[in-house]
């Protein structure tokens with residue numbers, strides 16, 4: 001009929017159809033990726049004011065048979081919308097904890113902590129705490145070296161549930177960082193209410209900290225807020241000496257960013273740390 005012509009036309013729009021097909025294909029490939037063992041963890045150093053690596057952040061990569069190494073911006077939202085984030089998130093936690101347990105037995109690496117990103121969906125699973133406990137037990141990872149990075153979106157709904165789960169995990173020594181601070185729903189109320197250990201200043205503020213007065217003001221007040229709440233603070237996306245110097249002079253003593261190393265495979269990280277250790 002004439003009246004339906006328009007929607008039929010847009011439905012069969014060839015570019016839209018191509019996009020839809022690409023999306024469906026990607027989704028199917030993501031479903032296969034776990035079984036095909038295509039997930040990888042890369043590790044990015046977190047350093048103290050003397051440049052010593054005190055820990056790493058584990059970052060998910062997808063080693064696609066044709067496309068090569070794929071970064072999360074391409075697929076995280078799809079994992080979340082299909083709830084594949086739960087099995088993949090389990091794999092991330094298990095792999096990071098196995099690594100943590102291995103490092104704990106090697107003097108050169110024994111002090112490292114590992115930060116793992118946990119999406120709000122994953123955290124909201126009824127059995128999330130039990131899963132983490134089982135993984136810690138199974139792998140023998142030192143609990144106090146595991147840090148979970150959560151975002152503000154977790155606290156928009158079910159804040160009391162989040163708090164209760166965090167407290168249960170903290171009883172084992174697990175620590176919590178608030179990721180991407182300042183980019184989301186920023187309500188100061190939840191900061192005081194939640195048992196956090198660390199604030200992570202988002203790279204979008206850090207990258208312009210020298211050039212932009214506004215960003216400098218945001219970073220300064222975040223550092224002050226962390227201090228007054230007795231939280232550790234780490235700056236993400238530090239790319240230059242000048243940025244580190246600025247951050248240090250404003251009281252931030254822990255850093256992560258390309259200045260100290262990009263996210264890298266395990267072997268490359270261990271080589272970098274061993275070389276630093278020897279020098």
Ligand code: C2E
Nearest residue numbers: 059060071072073092117118119237238239256257258263
């Ligand atoms: P994020 O948690 O904020 O991680 C930091 C991102 O900044 C990483 O991107 C890292 O490679 C990048 N980065 C670090 N230093 C610099 C720098 O100096 N300059 C610039 N331009 N970028 C820097 P990546 O690895 O692509 O990860 C993107 C996001 O994907 C992460 O952002 C996180 O939200 C999500 N993600 C990564 N791995 C996981 C995971 O295992 N689980 C979940 N749920 N999310 C993950």
Ligand code: CA
Nearest residue numbers: 057117149179
């Ligand atoms: Ca993170």
Ligand code: CA
Nearest residue numbers: 179180202236
């Ligand atoms: Ca971040």
Ligand code: CA
Nearest residue numbers: 179180202203
């Ligand atoms: Ca981010």
